[in-house]
Amino acid sequence: MHTNLDDASPRCTCCGRNLYADELQHYGCRICLDRTDLDLRAFAGSDGLYARLGARLMPGSSAGGPSVSGSRTAPIPVRLEPLSLIARGGVVTILQTWIIDWHEQLDYRHPRWEGDLQQQCDQAVKRLRTLLPWAAERHVAFDEFSREIGQLRRRCEAQISGERPPRRIPLQCPCGVVLKVTLDSPGQQCGGCQTHYGHDELFKQLPLAERNAA
Incomplete structure (x- = not known):
């Protein structure tokens, strides 16, 4: 049962938008559901983010050009950040961990993983989208x-394009907790007082956090 049902206007726990009448028992609105589905789809397939990360392992390859080292010393054989995302403990493990959690919540049997990591990634995406x-x-x-999958997608895209991840802005909630958000954050829930802030509320209502608080 949705924890916001006692509120006068129940809100999406992801973005803070008011829920429609057919969503009142939901934790996420259809907009956030669709956005999360797109984020999941981005990982799968031969041209998906997970497959494309493998081509970015060589130093200097992040922008799509030839490998170039800016040092006189021998470079590390592979770029560590893309490797950490495609190896065990990276993208596939994160997706599978959520599947295990959801299966436990639904009292389903423990999922089985088959094939190589690319195949497991595709299977995990398919299962998560189904549920x-x-x-x-x-x-x-x-x-x-939803937040973790979105952040994971942006990390992968940054490694593939060579762009720096968006700067996180520290905002001070009245309860004292510092929320670290980006300009494209759809909204966020305060971990302290559980207040839901939509995008506009974050940047219009909350002040920047002091440096020592952030």
């Missing part, structure tokens, strides 16, 4: 899942 409507409606941590 996504349930999670948006019933899983108390849907906002955490």
